[in-house]
């Protein structure tokens with residue numbers, strides 16, 4: 001998606017070890033107009049799939065997920081990374097190793113929000129090694145829900161996430177695909193979602 005790749009070129013910053021910082025418009029400060037356009041684009045791609053829920057993981061997945069859910073006219077659920085005292089219902093849980101924080105956390109969603117009738121679109125800001133996506137897929141599987149696809153803002157295609165998810169038979173759509181982050185420079189795979 002042109003608006004996103006342009007914005008990454010303008011405001012993205014490459015950190016060491018294959019990490020892209022996009023805190024000007026995605027992960028800390030949020031550009032609502034761009035986020036709205038990206039949510040709408042993901043919704044458009046999956047509009048024929050009869051999505052009933054959009055599911056993401058806190059915190060940076062929430063913004064794109066809520067715009068996609070609004071466009072699809074379905075609820076958005078975000079998996080929590082720490083248990084809240086108010087979560088007294090039965091929980092779906094999975095372990096996720098965080099690429100950026102390098103810690104394993106237990107993610108959870110209240111069972112009451114997902115069921116076997118649900119057809120889920122997963123949304124996240126980044127796809128790296130696919131561990132966050134895999135954890136979300138596990139939560140959906142525990143509920144008996146179907147995962148219809150995954151919509152990602154920024155895919156780092158030099159990592160294994162896409163392969164991992166596609167091997168499960170789940171389609172992956174990314175609005176920007178990064179081929180490399182060498183020498184502080186972002187190189188994209190030139191194709192548009």
Ligand code: 5GP
Pocket residue numbers: 018019020021022027060097098099100124125126127128129130131132133156161
């Ligand atoms: P994965 O689980 O696919 O390895 O990593 C995805 C998660 O790690 C995303 O939810 C995102 O928050 C974070 N992440 C992975 N790579 C990057 C990156 O290059 N930059 C930022 N800002 N976050 C990343």
